[in-house]
Structure formats: C-alpha cells, structure tokens
Amino acid sequence: MIRPTGDLAAHVRAAGRLVVQPRMGIGDPARMAAGIRAVARAGVDAVATITVDSYTRVGDAEGARDALRRGALLNGFPLVTHGPAVTAEVAAVADGLPVQVRHGSAAPEQIFRTLIEAGLSASEGGPVSYCLPYGRTPLAESVAHWRDASQQLQEGCEAGGRRAHLETFGGCLLGQLCPPSLLVAMSVLEGLFFVQQGVRSISLSYAQQTDPVQDIEAMAALRRLAGLLLPPGVDWHVVLYGYMGVFPSTAAGAVLLTERSAQVAARGGADRLIVKTAVESLRLPTVAENVAALRGAARTAAVAGVHSRLPDLTQVDCSEVLAEATALVDAVLALSDDVGTALRDAFAVGLLDVPYCLHRDNLGRTRTLIEPGGRLAWADRGGMPLPPAVHRTSIQVASQHLLRMLRHTADEYDHAAVAADRTTGPEGSRTVPAEQDFVLTLTCPDRRAIARDVTGFLAEQQLSIVDSRQFADVTSEQLFMRVQMRGECGVAGVEQLRKEFEPVADRFGMRWQLHDLTVPHRAIIMVSRHGHCLNDLLFRVRSGALPIEVPAVVSNHPDLADMARWHGVPFHHIPVTGDTEPSAEAELTELIELYSADTVVLTRYMRILSPQLCARLEGRLINIRRTLLPGIEGADPYQRAHVRGVKVIGATAHYVTADLGEGPIIEQDFVRADHRHTPEQLATLDHDLQASALARAVKWHAERRVILDGIRTVVFS
Amino acid sequence: MTARPVAGHVLLSTVSSDSHTWNLVYLQLLLEESGFVVTNLGACVPDDLLIDTAARTRPDVLLVSSVNGHGHLDGARLIRRVRADPRTRRLAAVIGGKLGVTGDDRPYVEPLREAGFDLVFPQGADAGELPAQLAALVARGRKQNEARVA
Numbered sequence: 001m002i003r004p005t006g007d008l009a010a011h012v013r014a015a016g017r018l019v020v021q022p023r024m025g026i027g028d029p030a031r032m033a034a035g036i037r038a039v040a041r042a043g044v045d046a047v048a049t050i051t052v053d054s055y056t057r058v059g060d061a062e063g064a065r066d067a068l069r070r071g072a073l074l075n076g077f078p079l080v081t082h083g084p085a086v087t088a089e090v091a092a093v094a095d096g097l098p099v100q101v102r103h104g105s106a107a108p109e110q111i112f113r114t115l116i117e118a119g120l121s122a123s124e125g126g127p128v129s130y131c132l133p134y135g136r137t138p139l140a141e142s143v144a145h146w147r148d149a150s151q152q153l154q155e156g157c158e159a160g161g162r163r164a165h166l167e168t169f170g171g172c173l174l175g176q177l178c179p180p181s182l183l184v185a186m187s188v189l190e191g192l193f194f195v196q197q198g199v200r201s202i203s204l205s206y207a208q209q210t211d212p213v214q215d216i217e218a219m220a221a222l223r224r225l226a227g228l229l230l231p232p233g234v235d236w237h238v239v240l241y242g243y244m245g246v247f248p249s250t251a252a253g254a255v256l257l258t259e260r261s262a263q264v265a266a267r268g269g270a271d272r273l274i275v276k277t278a279v280e281s282l283r284l285p286t287v288a289e290n291v292a293a294l295r296g297a298a299r300t301a302a303v304a305g306v307h308s309r310l311p312d313l314t315q316v317d318c319s320e321v322l323a324e325a326t327a328l329v330d331a332v333l334a335l336s337d338d339v340g341t342a343l344r345d346a347f348a349v350g351l352l353d354v355p356y357c358l359h360r361d362n363l364g365r366t367r368t369l370i371e372p373g374g375r376l377a378w379a380d381r382g383g384m385p386l387p388p389a390v391h392r393t394s395i396q397v398a399s400q401h402l403l404r405m406l407r408h409t410a411d412e413y414d415h416a417a418v419a420a421d422r423t424t425g426p427e428g429s430r431t432v433p434a435e436q437d438f439v440l441t442l443t444c445p446d447r448r449a450i451a452r453d454v455t456g457f458l459a460e461q462q463l464s465i466v467d468s469r470q471f472a473d474v475t476s477e478q479l480f481m482r483v484q485m486r487g488e489c490g491v492a493g494v495e496q497l498r499k500e501f502e503p504v505a506d507r508f509g510m511r512w513q514l515h516d517l518t519v520p521h522r523a524i525i526m527v528s529r530h531g532h533c534l535n536d537l538l539f540r541v542r543s544g545a546l547p548i549e550v551p552a553v554v555s556n557h558p559d560l561a562d563m564a565r566w567h568g569v570p571f572h573h574i575p576v577t578g579d580t581e582p583s584a585e586a587e588l589t590e591l592i593e594l595y596s597a598d599t600v601v602l603t604r605y606m607r608i609l610s611p612q613l614c615a616r617l618e619g620r621l622i623n624i625r626r627t628l629l630p631g632i633e634g635a636d637p638y639q640r641a642h643v644r645g646v647k648v649i650g651a652t653a654h655y656v657t658a659d660l661g662e663g664p665i666i667e668q669d670f671v672r673a674d675h676r677h678t679p680e681q682l683a684t685l686d687h688d689l690q691a692s693a694l695a696r697a698v699k700w701h702a703e704r705r706v707i708l709d710g711i712r713t714v715v716f717s
Numbered sequence: 718m719t720a721r722p723v724a725g726h727v728l729l730s731t732v733s734s735d736s737h738t739w740n741l742v743y744l745q746l747l748l749e750e751s752g753f754v755v756t757n758l759g760a761c762v763p764d765d766l767l768i769d770t771a772a773r774t775r776p777d778v779l780l781v782s783s784v785n786g787h788g789h790l791d792g793a794r795l796i797r798r799v800r801a802d803p804r805t806r807r808l809a810a811v812i813g814g815k816l817g818v819t820g821d822d823r824p825y826v827e828p829l830r831e832a833g834f835d836l837v838f839p840q841g842a843d844a845g846e847l848p849a850q851l852a853a854l855v856a857r858g859r860k861q862n863e864a865r866v867a
Contacts, residue, residue, distance in 0.1 A: 054734075134736045135761045174738070356742045358759035399746035406739060 025051025025076030084117035116156035124167035126190035171205035176245030180218035181324030219268035266304035292570030533603035536691035653697030732791035751848035813838025
C-alpha cells in the first residue's frame with residue numbers, strides 16, 4: 001500500500017511563514033532517500049524535492065538505465081527508470097512532508113504517470129518555460145504534451161484522493177536577463193493554463209534577478225495580477241527561485257547572494273523559496289550542504305524584517321511592472337479562449353518574445369539591458385504590446401556588454417565579498433598539482449636498518465624526502481618516525497603506494513599510516529557559547545595559516561550562528577537536553593559522515609559525548625581545556641583564580657578518549673600571572689592561550705605530526 | 718551605419734546533449750560585430766540537422782561551442798560524421814568551450830584535432846582572438862577552393 005505524501009499547498013499554508021525547498025536530485029535511491037530524510041529532519045519548514053536527471057528529462061529512460069547499469073553518477077533521480085514502487089519507497093521517508101518532482105521536460109507525461117503511481121501529487125514546469133529555453137521541441141507540441149500531462153496529473157491524483165499541484169517555471173525562463181514584467185506575465189499565463197486543465201492547486205514562480213527592490217516590485221505585481229485573474233476556488237501561492245544565473249566565484253560572494261535571496265523572499269512576501277547553495281557554481285552540492293543552506297535561508301528570512309533594509313511588498317511602487325505584465329497577459333488572452341492556443345499564437349506573432357532565446361518558435365527580437373543602477377530594462381521591446389516607454393529607447397547590445405551583463409550579479413557579490421573582507425573560501429580556486437606531498441608515520445620496535453629500508457623504499461618509488469624525523473624511545477624501545485615526501489603520484493597511486501609498502505611494514509612489525517597531504521583535512525568544529533577558539537580557528541583557516549577545511553560548525557546553542565556565517569561556514573544547531581542526547585548524537589554522527597569529516601574539534605563544547613562516540617572517534621576528536629592550578633574548576637574560575645592569586649594559567653589541547661577524562665596530550669602552554677591581574681584580564685589571557693594552543697594542536701594533527709603512543713603522544717612539531 | 722564586407726558565413730552550433738545557449742548568443746554577437754554572417758542553430762543540435770544544414774547552406778566555417786562538459790565526446794562523434802559525409806568533408810571546423818568536466822581541457826585538444834577539427838579552443842581560451850582565427854580559416858578555405866577550381 002503506497003502512502004501518499006503530504007499536500008504541498010496545504011503544507012505551505014499551514015506553515016504560515018516562508019517554506020524552504022532544495023533543488024536536490026540523486027541517482028541512487030538510498031542516497032536520494034537519505035537526502036529527503038535530511039530535509040525532513042532539518043528542523044525548518046521545508047518541502048522535499050526529487051529532481052530528475054537529464055536523461056529522464058528528455059525521455060531517454062534507456063540512457064538512464066544504461067548509466068545506472070554502468071554505475072555512472074547521474075545528475076538527478078531517474079524517476080521513470082526506478083519506477084513508482086522504488087520512488088514511493090524513497091518518498092516515504094519524507095514522513096508526511098510534501099515531495100515535489102522537478103524535471104525540465106517538454107513532454108512530461110511519463111514522469112507524471114510515474115509520480116501519480118508513486119503516491120506523489122506535486123510537480124512543476126509549463127508548456128512555454130520547459131520548451132523554449134531548453135531544447136528543440138516545437139512549442140505547439142509542448143503545449144499539446146503539457147495539456148495532456150496536466151489533465152492526467154489532475155485526474156490521476158483525484159482518483160487517488162489527492163490534489164494535484166503544479167508550479168509554473170514561467171517566472172524563470174532563461175534564468176537571467178529577462179525583464180520582470182515578462183516573467184510575471186509568463187508565470188500568470190502558465191498558471192491560467194494549468195487551471196484550464198483542471199488543476200486547482202498551483203504556485204506561481206518568480207526568479208530573483210539583478211535588483212532586489214525591482215524583484216520585490218515584481219512579486220507584488222505577480223500577487224496582484226494572480227489575484228485578479230485566477231478564478232475563485234484555486235489555491236495558489238508565490239514561490240521565489242534564488243538567483244538562477246551565473247553564480248559568484250568566491251565562496252563568500254555566493255554566501256552573500258544566497259542570503260540576499262532569502263531576504264528578497266521574506267520582504268517580497270514569497271510563501272516558498274527554492275534555495276541554492278553557496279557551492280552551486282563549483283559542483284553539485286552535497287545533502288549536508290543543501291540542508292545547511294535551507295537552515296541558513298530560513299534563519300535569514302526570519303530576521304529579514306529587522307536585519308534587512310529592503311522594503312516589503314506594501315512599500316514598493318509596482319505600477320510600472322504591473323502595467324507591462326497586464327498589457328502582455330491581456331494581449332495574449334485576447335487571442336483565444338484556450339490559453340495553450342493563445343500562448344502558441346502569441347509567440348508566433350511576437351506578442352511574447354523572450355530576450356536572447358534561440359528557439360525557432362521565439363522571434364528573438366527583444367533585448368535586455370541592465371541600467372546603471374542595476375535594474376533590468378528593455379533594450380529592445382521587439383513587437384511586444386508594452387505600454388509606451390517614458391524615457392527609454394532601443395539600444396544595441398554588443399557582445400562585451402552582454403558578457404558583462406551575464407556576469408553582473410556574480411561580479412557584484414564577489415566585489416561585495418571582497419569589500420567586506422571575506423576572502424575566497426578554500427574551494428575558491430584549487431588546482432591539482434602535478435606533484436603531491438605524502439606523509440608516512442610509523443611506530444615499531446626499534447631495530448637496526450629501519451630508516452635505511454624506509455628511505456630505500458621511497459627512493460625506489462622515486463619520491464624525494466622533504467622532511468624526516470625520528471625518535472627512539474629508550475624506555476619502551478619503540479621507534480617513532482614521520483617522513484614527508486614528494487613525487488608524482490595520482491589518486492590511484494596512493495593505494496598502490498600503500499600496497500607496495502606493506503612488505504616493508506610487515507618486516508619490522510610496524511603500525512603505520514600513509515596520507516596524501518593534497519587531500520584537504522576536513523574538521524568539523526563544535527562549540528557551545530564561548531566563541532574565542534572557534535573564531536580564532538576559522539580566521540586562521542581563511543588566512544591560510546591552518547591547512548584544514550571546516551565544512552561545518554555544530555553547536556548545542558544558536559548563539560554563534562552569525563560568527564559561522566560570517567566566515568561562510570554552514571552552522572548546525574543541534575539542541576541537547578537530557579532526553580534528546582541520543583538523537584542529538586545520532587544527528588552529529590550523521591553530519592560527520594555526510595561531511596566526510598576527518599576530525600572533530602571541540603572548542604569549549606560544554607556537553608559530554610558518549611563513550612561510544614568517543615571510542616568511534618578515537619584519535620580524531622580533539623578538545624581544549626583550561627588548566628588552572630591548583631585544580632580550579634567549576635563556576636567563576638577566573639574570579640577564584642584571582643582570589644587564590646594564581647601565578648600560572650595554562651591550556652591543554654588533547655585527544656578525547658572514552659575512558660579517560662583527559663586523553664593523550666597534544667599541546668600545552670602557559671603564561672605567568674600575578675596578583676595584579678583582574679578576573680577579566682585572567683580570562684583574556686586564558687582565552688588567547690587556549691586559542692593558540694588549540695590552533696597548534698589542530699595544525700600538527702592535520703599535518704600528521706602527532707603519533708599516538710598509548711596514553712601519550714609523540715609530536716614532531 | 719556603414720556596411721562592412723562580409724568576413725564569412727559561420728554555422729554556429731552546440732552538440733546534441735547540450736542545452737546551454739548563452740554561449741551561442743554571445744558568440745553570434747561577437748562574430749557579427751567582426752563582419753561575419755551567422756546561422757545559429759540553438760540548443761541540443763542533432764548531428765543530422767547540423768550536417769544537413771551545413772550541406773544546404775555551405776558555410777565558410779562550422780563553429781561548435783559546448784559548455785556542458787560532454788563536448789569532447791559529442792564533438793568527436795560529430796566531426797567524424799562531418800568528415801565522413803562527402804558534402805561536408807572539407808568544411809573548416811572549430812570547437813571550443815568547456816569540453817570536459819574536470820576544468821582542464823588540454824587532454825582533449827589533440828584527440829579532437831585528430832578526429833577532424835581544424836582548431837580546438839580549450840576552456841580558458843581567449844574568445845577575443847576567435848574572429849581573427851576564423852577569418853584566417855575562411856581565407857585559407859577560399860584559397861584552396863580557388864586552387865581546386867583552377
């Protein structure tokens with residue numbers, strides 16, 4: 001028995017505030033389900049998404065099947081190929097949350113049939129918006145396909161006791177450089193088309209453009225026009241797409257732009273926001289990055305009324321965009337009582353004409369311009385029935401001008417990020433060096449010829465030694481060794497190198513590890529309310545002084561979210577109380593896996609992790625603690641230290657182990673104090689000490705300079 | 718506006734799997750500004766459509782632009798078919814864009830040339846030099862034609 005997923009429109013209405021939604025599609029059903037589960041558990045009002053892959057988009061189920069058979073990674077979920085049963089299982093993990101299928105197809109019948117059978121009811125697109133921008137299907141054919149498919153969706157859902165929902169893609173079209181009035185008109189026209197096919201629950205899209213105030217005007221006009229034209233009894237809402245054009249190339253610029261999307265959604269009165277992630281321009285985002293982006297968007301939107309200087313939709317003058325959109329819609333609807341026919345004919349005669357769209361059924365006489373203030377305007381209105389322009393004439397757009405306009409938003413946010421001194425994230429511009437650095441660490445009973453055989457092996461492999469350190473412990477008769485070497489060796493080569501080293505290691509009974517230093521060390525940072533160590537670590541990472549990547553900050557309090565966001569790092573708030581401890585720890589474990597974290601660093605994280613988790617993270621979990629003598633702990637430590645007149649304050653960075661309060665020490669530091677230090681001064685000294693000691697410990701750990709030796713460490717600093 | 722001599726007729730296209738068009742819009746403008754006449758085939762162009770159009774309209778040069786990362790695969794297949802068809806065997810042909818998914822297109826340059834392209838512009842190549850390079854190809858092609866006729 002297939003359990004239907006939640007009703008999208010009802011869910012949005014019930015939320016009563018901005019609902020966020022990712023653009024998520026993963027080929028493997030288990031991973032797709034994990035993504036949906038993560039969205040359902042994100043702790044925000046969300047709608048889950050299944051985005052189909054490009055084979056399925058163009059109706060090539062065979063291509064998708066072939067790719068699956070070969071184990072190739074698809075860029076979405078092959079819905080038709082997996083079929084309704086598998087899709088239903090995947091969607092079931094949403095646990096009542098609506099799941100929308102996003103696709104991009106000009107002939108969506110098969111996709112709709114599958115989603116109906118899978119118990120789903122929500123999708124998106126449109127006869128124009130999924131035809132003109134993406135391919136060669138003639139518009140008349142797309143209209144016919146969409147007519148059949150929309151009716152079929154409506155009837156199929158009704159038969160299953162569900163309500164079909166369709167969202168227009170008409171508010172996006174080519175993604176950028178389309179003046180808002182045409183987007184608003186297309187969105188409303190496609191909405192009317194859906195209604196004419198019997199769909200009673202729709203959403204109207206609008207894609208963020210170059211100017212936030214202009215966007216809010218457009219959203220106000222969209223709401224007004226929809227209110228006038230959609231018949232009573234149609235349940236409709238407005239959905240904003242976060243910027244769909246060329247994305248900023250710096251991580252910080254991308255973060256700024258995604259924040260701005262959430263602010264425009266909130267101030268423009270959107271009911272739902274399709275969220276982009278900051279890594280969008282570089283690669284497909286991971287599930288965790290998607291979830292972090294959803295949480296960030298929900299948070300930004302929640303405070304937009306206070307933190308953003310943008311006007312809301314009642315404070316803007318939308319008369320110009322409303323007049324243009326109304327003129328377009330009226331002219332189209334006058335062509336035929338059938339909206340599909342009217343759309344087809346409108347493009348044929350140029351009443352509708354999408355700027356820069358190369359499709360044969362689009363006349364292509366219109367052109368767009370970005371005005372000096374950043375607003376989109378018509379450079380050439382073609383033959384569209386727009387009201388007379390007050391002060392604009394048509395101008396030629398040259399190639400270099402077009403290029404600048406396509407990059408306008410990306411450049412604007414990249415520059416803003418630089419101006420705000422937010423430097424490029426670690427993923428900004430990494431190149432793969434021809435030569436790689438490796439580190440070999442080993443421990444074994446001390447014997448003759450170890451160093452000789454190890455270096456001999458490296459020479460055989462044509463690796464040159466960059467740094468070599470060893471320590472023979474006379475009490476335990478153990479040898480500790482760290483060799484850093486350099487050479488040409490691909491990803492496959494590391495595995496090969498490990499294999500080849502095995503005989504040498506076996507000969508001496510070594511415990512050893514071989515690491516590829518070109519693979520960035522990923523450390524999740526956990527924190528409670530004291531941000532001094534967190535801020536120090538993130539600053540060192542950004543300035544390049546600490547060679548790690550921080551994929552996320554996790555906290556049991558929301559207090560330091562802004563600090564993480566300022567550094568452009570996703571922030572996960574996992575509240576912990578007595579009863580939620582196991583589930584919170586499960587969530588943490590999931591994050592560690594999702595982010596493929598090598599290490600977890602506790603920077604004044606005030607909860608105790610379970611012995612099981614500590615055991616799992618042995619040698620990968622680092623903590624910093626205050627070391628005040630004599631044994632001052634508990635509340636008001638600096639006050640008590642001041643009262644006792646302590647002469648030394650210290651900090652200890654150490655590995656956390658399951659059965660020890662304080663595990664193997666990596667680094668300790670101290671400063672002298674005396675009777676003149678106030679409690680506040682003692683606190684400052686101590687915070688600096690903790691931050692610097694922890695930073696050294698994390699650096700040595702990441703560079704594989706720390707070798708565990710029972711309850712102590714050997715550090716080749 | 719003064720009329721400029723036609724620098725040549727460019728058939729501008731992408732490969733069959735590529736739905737991107739902003740690159741095509743830009744290249745059309747760039748080439749028109751340099752005096753070329755451009756036929757722009759738009760998104761997702763099937764090999765047959767491209768070859769038939771080329772045979773029918775007899776352009777001076779075929780310019781293929783692809784940015785979806787499949788250019789090294791689809792482009793090689795396409796140009797072999799262009800070279801195998803007697804009607805387009807001698808057509809000057811150029812490809813460029815983002816030809817692979819790794820960000821480093823250099824490994825694809827030689828194979829694409831061997832497959833039959835006259836010029837290959839890997840990712841990061843300067844589009845500003847394109848008009849001059851196409852003009853040189855057009856001139857070379859016309860000279861060869863004259864030689865054949867003579």
